[in-house]
Amino acid sequence: MPEQQTFKLDSKTIPFRDGDTIMDAALRAGEYIPHLCHNPEFTPHGSCRVCVVSANGRHVSACTQQAMNDMEVDNRSDAIMDKRRNLLQMLFVEGNHVCPGCEKSGACQLQAVAYYTNMLSPHYTHFFPKRSVDASHADIAIDFNRCILCELCVRASRDVDRKNIFSISGRGIKARLVINSDTGKLGDSDLTATDKAVHVCPVGAILPKHRGYDKPIGERLYDRQPVSQVGDVAAHDEDDNHG
Amino acid sequence: MDPGKITSSIQLPGPGDSTLLLQHLVRIQAEFNYIPDKAVADLSSSLGIPAAEIRGVIDFYSFLHLTPRGKYDILFSDSITDHMLGSRELITDLTEKLGVTVGEVRGDGRVSVDTTSCTGMCEQGPALLVNRLAINHLDQQRIEQIARLIEEDVDLADWPKEFFQIDDSIQRQDILLSSMASATGASPDTLTTLLSPEPDNVLDILQDAGLRGRGGAGFMTAIKWRSCRDTAAEQRYVVCNADEGEPGTFKDRVLLQRYAHQLIEGMTLCAHTINASKGYIYLRGEYLYLLEHLQAVLQERRDLGLLANNISGKAGFDFDIDIHLGAGAYICGEESALIESLEGKRGIPRKRPPFPVTHGYKNQPTVVNNVETFIAASQIILHGAEWFKGAGTEQSSGTKLLSISGDCERPGIYEYAFGTSIRQVLGDCGAHDTLAVQIAGAAGVTIPSEQFDRSIAFEDISTGGSFIIFNSDRNLLDMVQNFTHFFAHESCGFCTPCRVGSSLLKDLIDKLHAGHAGHYDINELNRITIIMRDTSFCGLGATAPNPVIQTLTNFPEIYERQVQHTDYEPAFDLDAALEEARQVTHCFGPEAHIKS
């Protein structure tokens, strides 16, 4: 039998299989590496950069970097946490996030990872972009103010639902999520509440209608335990996903 | 535009080839000055691509539009070298004459004026594009003529021919250019010589010659070709990177204009070596003027049996080349983004590995090389490894074409053996009182005069060839501002640090430039540059902070003198924010202002 390959994640020894990324192996071993655009059900994307680690001294995203034997991965140092905090701050100022009024508050992965990294303020100057809310669909609403361009809905709709309802338009800071329908409105697309795309949003951008704030503070997904123990919001039952 | 006419004149492809989407869009844009909704719908059904995705592609490329541009669509090249030559005054001049606002279309639809990233005419600027065709050597007189031609609605074909004259500006030749100096037209003998050695032999010679990529990264060409050839595949591709978007670079333009046959010889040599039957030249949209010429050269070679089937009489050696046009996106020079763009998509870089040599165009092994690299490869096979190694240094054999612009008497193309000092280059091109040289483009290095004895080489100052000279009358902060704007505009938007960080940097540099920044803001600059450098997905974002990092290190005084303030001054200017209220109430006196 070939010898088990391993790498070091901080002080822990993590076994891995051929083809594993650092993230794959860490998730299997129950180790938490902060992330937003990664969801093990989809091909790694590597766009949010929150899972940045230092592997043998090189900064890489854990979700895309192949694990290598004897690799030394720094996932916890202050320097790495500082980078993540800055990336999260960038995401916060890029959109319009008013957590106290947001239905997703308490069950939002962006917020939870921000807590995890000890982010105390958005720090950077807010862009205050003018973005809209699309409530044209009977069962699902989308608030573009909260979109972080993780493209999970794009991937889910394309790869699982086979509907291609979402895509990205524009370039640079003007990049934005768009809906593929004649009018550009969600209501004119064939999205349904059971689509995978509706259940992968890590933040409060895509939300089911007819409910909200139905979990009291204290019982929401990330209220009692940090994201490092609870895991992704998308991995939990629908009832938990909602503040 | 009459919608009926649009439907009839848009020639749509049969069902299938979605990789041609971008090329269709470029053509439709040229024909109608925009991409009509009808065209989006038709393309969507014939290519099987969702309409939103097609609009997403249109929205990605600067040269494509969903609403009509002016009949005469003018784009001023907006690089620092254009600024240094007075472009901004000329823009004001032209927009005033025409009564149009920058970025907008005039009410009657006749004309639109905007700016665009460096158009690669730096040695003969200020430059602009009119309906994508380059006009250089702008001055007040030319601007006046242009305004008149537009007002009189003179067809572009009837504009003075000299407007569209593009010099090839070769100022200094070394072994590469001089080896080709007498070569004109298609040469069957040359191709026969190139195709006579066994592929293995070709790889050995290139390896021995130590040829490294000329596009900037300096990867060993022989290794790239060999791994492509050694990857099992149904099809392999040869791609020439003629995107040349790096501000201050224009040597590929000159090579394409003057040595197109030699480029195609190099690509054919590559195809023969790696066993490929299809090639592409990815030509930046700014070089549209070269398209006809390149197509004629390809056709001439096909007619002579030097391209297409049984090339050079070699039974079974088939290889042909298509030209794909870019549409105004600097990121498409990055090889994996280039491949996405070749496939008709938004130019978003791919995850690497896998690299294009194993998974490139249509996921097949693909060699992507710079124009100069292909030309050097063919000349090495013709003249031998020793010939090539006779110039340059141990680690950087051969020569490099430099594109020299900025403050000097004789800007243009200079070919030097690697190892040549900056001081010598400056002397040769007639630069005086030089404050700094920006080498390798917007993401390159800013070299102060104390370091002019350093040399151009992979082991010292590595460059794709951009060389911009600043004399001591210049404010380097203007350059930093221009480059940070460039990167914010060209970030593809895929990853957080570059998408957001490049805009944060731009805003901070603007604040600093306006004299509103404090020491706090300098710390902020440092903070953002580190995040971008360490966490960006691709080379663009990782190197976009370089102009800030370089000047903070080598020219801290340009920051110090802007920071006359206390630690922190808010970017928000209350008095300026009241301007709208002043306009509405028509109160402009001192009582309508807030003193800071």
Ligand SMILES: Cc1cc2nc3c(=O)[nH]c(=O)nc-3n(C[C@H](O)[C@H](O)[C@H](O)COP(=O)(O)O)c2cc1C
């Ligand atoms: C943002 C970015 C822009 C680039 N632009 C160009 C370009 O315009 N031309 C070019 O040849 N290489 C460019 N490159 C380098 C290419 O990715 C690639 O390395 C090169 O085409 C390989 O060819 P070579 O080995 O012959 O140099 C760019 C790289 C990056 C990261």
Ligand code: SF4
């Ligand atoms: S989506 Fe998350 S981060 Fe954004 S406002 Fe809602 S709770 Fe806050």
Ligand code: SF4
């Ligand atoms: S660094 Fe990120 S946002 Fe910038 S060009 Fe590369 S992939 Fe796009």
